[in-house]
Amino acid sequence: MKLVIALIVLVLGSLLFHVLSPWWFTPLASNWDTVDTTIDITLYITGVVFVAVNLFMAYAVYRYRHRPAQKAHYEPENKRLETWLTAITAVGVAAMLAPGLVVWADFTQVPEGADEIEVLGEQWQWSYRFPGEDGKLGEVATRYVAPDNPFGMSPGDPAGADDILVRSNELHLPVDRPVKMLLRSKDVLHDFAVPQFRVKMDMLPGSVTYAWFTPTRTGSFDVLCMELCGIAHYAMRGRVIVDTEEDFKAWLGGQTTWAEQRARPAADPAAGERQYATCVACHGPEGRGNLQMNAPAIAGMEAWYLERQLRYYRQGVRGAHEGDTFGAQMAAMAGTIASDSALRNLAAYVASLPAADSEPTLDGDPRRGAGHFNTCGACHGARGQGNHALQAPRLAGQQDWYLKRQLKYFREGIRGAHQAxxxxHQMTMMARTLQNEQSIDDLLSYVNTL
Structure with a gap:
């Protein structure tokens, strides 16, 4: 009887959980309501089978329970029963597969006139490319990928000159216009998915896959990678902002084209040296930092990383949180940089300064810290040397007191919480894997050995 009761409770509990559960589909925001219908059909068919099978098991256990006076009847075959079970199973499987095949047929047929947009996935970020005025996307190839050409744009293809490159996890789309997403991976398997759109598709290195949908309401929707793509897979997130036509055109007009990016003059370290006179008071004439001024070492840091942080300070992405008092000072100084070219010149000069080892200030256990660094090394390199492909700066040689403060800021949401x-965002999630202050000291004591 205990087993019979357990089976009945399992069925009733499952039905109650289905009815009362707050976890269900996100509200639909695209044309793919047929995906919901297909899932509903599958759920109800399997649900009926689940209830029927478990209740039959409960009945059979009770009806044919052991009794001393009853002898079992041996019947190895029952063709009539087998025929009925085979037929019912075939009908159930067909009822589940047929709607999916119909939806898939629609999913592969992109409507004429749909906008084409390329999605580029890489560990652990999203980027997007729109065709320019000619309506065509230019040629891309892996062999062209470089720090100044992350999309791999072909320099010899004139069709790509007006392509609009969006190096951001935020994609904007107009409402009520069908869009075909051309999906490309730069490194490993990824999967582009927007739950509210009911769309997901694998991205294969060396291939271009696609998916299409029509956004049906404005708003902000999550972009997720639904393929295990590495240690920070869960941090590979983005947003789709569905705008009105006017708002979309305004956003798209603010993006840069491949031709505009190529036309930027090379950074001039000599001009940057003159601008560095403002930075000397805190960071020192050789960029080696000053603990008393709470100014970290910046000499030898990658120019691309310095550029990004200076832009973040100017845009309020960094230094705007009320808990970041030192960042607020830096934001004020970054605001004095007159232009983007001046910013790049300054970053180029700082990057040209020779880096120097810093003096340890923490008393941690490097051996335990080496275990923590396995996670960090996936992005920052096994020797903390940094990795531009993963947008991870160099850690080796940086002061431990500064790194400790930044980890604290990431853990507390003082840094990394801004939407842009x-x-x-990725660092916030990774920093929170460190259990306590001692684990941070151990980690940074190991970094000091690199």
């Missing part, structure tokens, strides 16, 4: 800080 795509890489900070």
């Amino acid at each position: 800080d795509n890489y900070g």
